[in-house]
Amino acid sequence: MxxxxxxxxxxxxxxxxxxxxxxxxxxxxxxxxxxxxxxxxxxxxxxxxxxxxxxxxxxxxxxxxxxxxxxxxxxxxxxxxxxxxxxxxxxxxxxxxxxxxxxxxxxxxxxxxxxxxxxxxxxxxxxxxxxxxxxxxxxxxxxxxxxxxxxxxxxxxxxxxxxxxxxxxxxxxxxxxxxxxxxxxxxxxxxxxxxxxxxxxxxxxxxxxxxxxxxxxxxxxxxxxxxxxxxxxxxxxxxxxxxxxxxxxxxxWTFGDYLGAGAGAHSKLTINNKIRRQSRIENTCTYINNLLENQPQEIYLSNEIIPEQNIPFEYFLNRLRLFTPLSINEYENYTGLSFNNIRYLFEKYSEDNLVTIEKDKITITEKGQLFINQMLEDFL
Ligand code: SF4
Missing domain, CATH: 3.20.20.70 (Aldolase class I)
Incomplete structure (x- = not known):
């Protein structure tokens, strides 16, 4: 990873x-x-x-x-x-x-x-x-x-x-x-x-x-x-x-890391080979008071490591929005997971003309762009 x-x-x-x-x-x-x-x-x-x-x-x-x-x-x-x-x-x-x-x-x-x-x-x-x-x-x-x-x-x-x-x-x-x-x-x-x-x-x-x-x-x-x-x-x-x-x-969209700051902001951070997501409270006064009263842990609505089984969904939720080809290496590097576990899904999409697969590159087709939500359901 x-x-x-x-x-x-x-x-x-x-x-x-x-x-x-x-x-x-x-x-x-x-x-x-x-x-x-x-x-x-x-x-x-x-x-x-x-x-x-x-x-x-x-x-x-x-x-x-x-x-x-x-x-x-x-x-x-x-x-x-x-x-x-x-x-x-x-x-x-x-x-x-x-x-x-x-x-x-x-x-x-x-x-x-x-x-x-x-x-x-x-x-x-x-x-x-x-x-x-x-x-x-x-x-x-x-x-x-x-x-x-x-x-x-x-x-x-x-x-x-x-x-x-x-x-x-x-x-x-x-x-x-x-x-x-x-x-x-x-x-x-x-x-x-x-x-x-x-x-x-x-x-x-x-x-x-x-x-x-x-x-x-x-x-x-x-x-x-x-x-x-x-x-x-x-x-x-x-x-x-x-x-x-x-x-x-x-x-x-490529599943990069981002650190959010401010009321309501979200983060996704890769730390020690784990992916953490954070969301902050959507209330400006509470956000301000917690920080100024030195209780920063109180600004988070959630602050959790993503369970491994949820990572493919989270990855493709973002990555399928982007129309540039996706490489299998990219998936493995960013998620730390093996593509072989989900290869069968992409073989099915390829048969349905939703993606093309060439060597290690996967490209979403114009037809596939209309079926992003249906594909995502397979990762839930
Ligand atoms: S309320 Fe209107 S101006 Fe404010 S963030 Fe939403 S769209 Fe933008």
Missing amino acids: IIPKLGLYIHIPFCIRKCPYCDFFSEKISSKEIVDKYVEALIHELSLYSELTSNRLVETIYIGGGTPTLFSPKKIDQILNAVNKFFTISADAEISMEANPGTVSSDDIRNYREIGINRLSIGIQSLNDKFLKILHRIHTRKEAIKVAETVSKYYDNFNLDLMHSLPGQTYADAINDLKELISLNPRHISWYQLTIEEGTAYAESIPSLPDEDVIDSIYIEGYDLLKSSGYHHYEVSAFAQKEYQCKHNVNY
Whole structure:
């Protein structure tokens, strides 16, 4: 078993208000004081991991949320300084941060770049004011375009998030949105279908969504459009220009290690040939109090070694999302398990044309991409 690459994820669990489709952990931002306390607690948490990761290089950093751009460049700088103090960061680390177009000025965008953020991921979601309103987004089309244009001046690498199959959205609406987004020339696009997630406002009152045949047409045309515009489809919802795949997310999908910090953050760490998963409590005040009162063990909701029999499922849950070929060595190195135990399943998938197997390389076919969930059930 190898020690995989390590990424660091930092969760900023605050938003202006909750979007009705969102199931990420975030709370309404209540005061400046809570931001200061949260940063203090977060830095304390980061300091606890310096020994655990002392002989490892952090290859990527991702500041997600919530809405990290509710934190000023000065606050983010304070967090990055702590990260540099407690970890060894690769010289060419990808350092991403999520940005909400309703919470950043042009000066902020420039200042985040100056403090070391080298990739911004902007939650545009739609470029049509009608749908931005339906989604309860806090920004307008005009603001989103201005932010994307400003970001393109200061950042070589940036992602735009766009949703489709929104309540009341037609085929033409969805394709126009995608065309306009492509014209902003991001290096990376996350283009994903609105789904109704448990615990969200939409789950309580389900909006009327486009019919299946409309959604199918949006996918077919959207994939063609992205491909002909130079975006390589490398993961279920991710499209990138050459060399601009999101390294942090690729590390998740290849079963790499990641250390999470912050309320609600998750970790997956390989330690002494065992794989450990951690999740942290989704309550900002409790998170802060436990850390500042020196009870760090109380911030975990779970902190367990993955039983060996669950590892293949966990591995493929991530790895099958990625469309790059998978090598048998890669599976064995990252899981410490023998591929021979599951070879029969892949031979069956190959007969059903869900994958191709060539020497030690397995590639998921276009048909297979539609049957990922069915394949995963075999590993449960
Ligand atoms: S801004 Fe983003 S994280 Fe916050 S509620 Fe909306 S979708 Fe969720």
